[in-house]
Amino acid sequence: MAEIIIKQVAKSFGTFQALHSIDMTIRDREFMVLLGASGCGKTTLLRIIAGLETPSQGEVWIGGRRVDHLPPRERGIAMVFQNYAVFPHLTVFENIAFGLRMKKLPQQEIDKRVNRTAELMHIEQLLKRYSGQLSGGQRQRVAVARALAMEPDVILMDEPLSNLDALLRLEMRAELKGVLAESKSTAIYVTHDQVEAMSLADRISVMNGGKIVQNASPVEIYRDPAARFVGSFIGNPPMNFIKANRQDIGRWRVAGLDLYGPSHGASSLEFAIRPEDLTIGEGGFIATARVVEPLGAHTLVTCEVDGKPFRAVLDSDLKVAPGDVLTLIPKPDRIRWFDPETLLAV
Amino acid sequence: MSTLAPTDEPRAVGDTRRAGRWVFITATVMLMAWVLVPIYLLFVNTLSSPSEVSGFPKTGLPSFDFASVEFFLSFSGVARALWNSVVVAVLTMVLSIGIGAPAGYALSRFDFPGKEVFRMVVVMTRAFPLPLLALPLAVMFIRVGLDDTALGLAFVHTVLALPFAVLITFSLFSGIPIELEEAAWTLGCNRLQAFIKVVMPLILPGLVASAVFAFTISWNEVFAAAVLTIENRTLTAFLVQSLNVSPLHLKFAGGTALVVPALIFIFAVRKYLFAMWGIANR
Numbered sequence: 348m349a350e351i352i353i354k355q356v357a358k359s360f361g362t363f364q365a366l367h368s369i370d371m372t373i374r375d376r377e378f379m380v381l382l383g384a385s386g387c388g389k390t391t392l393l394r395i396i397a398g399l400e401t402p403s404q405g406e407v408w409i410g411g412r413r414v415d416h417l418p419p420r421e422r423g424i425a426m427v428f429q430n431y432a433v434f435p436h437l438t439v440f441e442n443i444a445f446g447l448r449m450k451k452l453p454q455q456e457i458d459k460r461v462n463r464t465a466e467l468m469h470i471e472q473l474l475k476r477y478s479g480q481l482s483g484g485q486r487q488r489v490a491v492a493r494a495l496a497m498e499p500d501v502i503l504m505d506e507p508l509s510n511l512d513a514l515l516r517l518e519m520r521a522e523l524k525g526v527l528a529e530s531k532s533t534a535i536y537v538t539h540d541q542v543e544a545m546s547l548a549d550r551i552s553v554m555n556g557g558k559i560v561q562n563a564s565p566v567e568i569y570r571d572p573a574a575r576f577v578g579s580f581i582g583n584p585p586m587n588f589i590k591a592n593r594q595d596i597g598r599w600r601v602a603g604l605d606l607y608g609p610s611h612g613a614s615s616l617e618f619a620i621r622p623e624d625l626t627i628g629e630g631g632f633i634a635t636a637r638v639v640e641p642l643g644a645h646t647l648v649t650c651e652v653d654g655k656p657f658r659a660v661l662d663s664d665l666k667v668a669p670g671d672v673l674t675l676i677p678k679p680d681r682i683r684w685f686d687p688e689t690l691l692a693v
Numbered sequence: 694m695s696t697l698a699p700t701d702e703p704r705a706v707g708d709t710r711r712a713g714r715w716v717f718i719t720a721t722v723m724l725m726a727w728v729l730v731p732i733y734l735l736f737v738n739t740l741s742s743p744s745e746v747s748g749f750p751k752t753g754l755p756s757f758d759f760a761s762v763e764f765f766l767s768f769s770g771v772a773r774a775l776w777n778s779v780v781v782a783v784l785t786m787v788l789s790i791g792i793g794a795p796a797g798y799a800l801s802r803f804d805f806p807g808k809e810v811f812r813m814v815v816v817m818t819r820a821f822p823l824p825l826l827a828l829p830l831a832v833m834f835i836r837v838g839l840d841d842t843a844l845g846l847a848f849v850h851t852v853l854a855l856p857f858a859v860l861i862t863f864s865l866f867s868g869i870p871i872e873l874e875e876a877a878w879t880l881g882c883n884r885l886q887a888f889i890k891v892v893m894p895l896i897l898p899g900l901v902a903s904a905v906f907a908f909t910i911s912w913n914e915v916f917a918a919a920v921l922t923i924e925n926r927t928l929t930a931f932l933v934q935s936l937n938v939s940p941l942h943l944k945f946a947g948g949t950a951l952v953v954p955a956l957i958f959i960f961a962v963r964k965y966l967f968a969m970w971g972i973a974n975r
């Protein structure tokens with residue numbers, strides 16, 4: 348059982364506040380992805396959980412034990428570093444065995460575990476090599492194998508795939524998911540790649556400016572962003588936003604359309620819709636197509652609505668040319684509303 | 694006023710390149726001669742018979758006569774001085790790495806107030822001329838009973854070698870990514886274990902090189918050695934004192950005895966010294 352609880356953890360470097368009072372619970376054996384733009388504090392949070400950084404305040408609990416005063420080696424964690432940190436003076440075998448030797452396991456057990464994890468990561472033919480003789484992708488596998496061999500309660504990964512090429516990343520992503528689903532470890536995985544996050548996570552924590560903005564399942568994050576930031580950060584192309592003015596209670600005027608919306612007291616809100624939740628029909632937004640990008644199954648059309656760019660993903664059967672005027676109807680159940688003051692969903 | 698000077702004719706690029714090569718080769722030869730000719734003469738004269746050394750004309754070739762060397766080695770006090778030199782140099786080596794490496798580690802891994810000042814001060818120790826310090830040092834050593842001991846002299850040599858040890862180890866440690874240590878911590882090591890199992894093996898060659906460097910600094914040092922020791926003279930101090938009044942061929946033998954170990958050591962670790970300077974100059 349290794350549930351991770353983070354209570355009001357904050358971190359400042361000098362006068363710079365990198366993390367603002369983070370609260371988070373990661374369930375036993377869950378695959379949690381920390382997602383956010385560069386510099387939002389993902390690595391800092393991960394390093395605090397690992398014990399490589401001390402929090403300025405707050406508590407970290409792993410498996411019912413408060414660990415924030417313990418050194419990394421007593422926390423039952425293993426970590427995969429962004430630059431792999433494979434020991435250059437040891438062979439792949441000795442790299443994977445390193446932690447096991449520290450645990451003083453019998454040689455027989457070490458051999459067994461090293462061979463098993465090496466097989467799992469498809470590096471069994473590399474065991475005698477040194478890290479200088481490995482490619483980036485192979486080094487990455489060694490780093491993961493080294494962490495897995497420890498059979499840790501918690502495995503922490505900091506952008507482990509970011510240095511790999513696109514194809515290898517795709518392949519490793521699928522493998523990682525399979526391997527970690529079979530292990531008994533709780534996983535925290537840091538990335539700024541939303542596709543990676545979506546495909547791997549049981550749950551995603553979206554971070555922005557040292558805060559957790561939303562913590563939910565991938566689908567929920569995508570469908571029901573809790574904040575404007577999440578809507579604009581997740582999804583490619585991102586959500587469209589249009590200013591909405593209050594007409595009456597629960598009625599909003601959006602780019603010339605009258606729409607039913609929340610009965611909110613504010614005089615204006617932001618209307619939001621995903622580009623793929625638009626259809627062509629009567630009585631929608633009047634949009635002038637500007638750029639047309641065929642993507643195969645779909646066509647991405649960047650239009651102008653109300654003088655602002657507005658994206659729609661349409662069926663590629665539709666023939667659209669730049670300059671065409673389209674009427675785009677938002678699917679009513681997919682419309683979201685954000686408060687322009689708080690930037691949160693209403 | 695019609696023609697250009699003939700030397701101003703345009704030249705082929707190859708010409709200038711060849712000229713550049715010329716300068717390069719000449720400079721290299723001159724530098725090598727500057728170092729090698731004295732060493733060669735030293736060897737020739739050491740390996741010639743006493744009469745050849747003071748005679749004329751010279752052949753310029755050694756006659757492999759070991760009389761001078763034998764006489765030198767049996768010269769009373771030489772063996773003892775040699776031993777003292779080794780003891781002091783080894784002590785210096787151990788002390789300067791023992792003190793310098795932790796300081797270099799701290800400089801490269803920790804942020805602490807006054808770090809830059811500390812680095813400056815480390816280098817500043819070389820700014821005080823030894824002759825200025827020698828007399829007060831000698832007085833102090835006599836007071837605490839360190840005068841005329843290997844340990845006392847090793848302390849002084851350590852002060853001389855320490856700035857190098859600190860700066861060299863600083864760049865060695867800075868060349869090891871901190872993630873390697875952090876990875877070791879997460880894999881069950883404490884700070885010391887991570888250092889021994891991960892950092893040490895990686896910096897060992899460089900560390901050996903800087904230890905040898907400290908050794909040669911001590912081995913070659915003459916001033917402090919001459920002032921601070923009387924009975925327990927190191928080879929340098931002994932030679933400076935006794936060879937002034939010795940015949941020429943003995944001076945050559947003594948010179949060789951000093952140069953050879955230093956040469957061998959530096960030669961053995963040359964690769965690491967170059968690498969070290971490469972890092973240190975960054």
Ligand SMILES: Nc1ncnc2c1ncn2[C@@H]1O[C@H](COP(=O)(O)OP(=O)(O)OP(=O)(O)O)[C@@H](O)[C@H]1O
Nearest residue numbers: 360363365383384385386387388389390391392539
């Ligand atoms: N040791 C440090 N001293 C000062 N500031 C730091 C330190 N470490 C991190 N920071 C700052 O804290 C903020 C968060 O850093 P962090 O490394 O956690 O970002 P990140 O989300 O992992 O970004 P990336 O995706 O680029 O890795 C950044 O603005 C960074 O400049």
Ligand SMILES: [Mg+2]
Nearest residue numbers: 389390391505
């Ligand atoms: Mg990071």
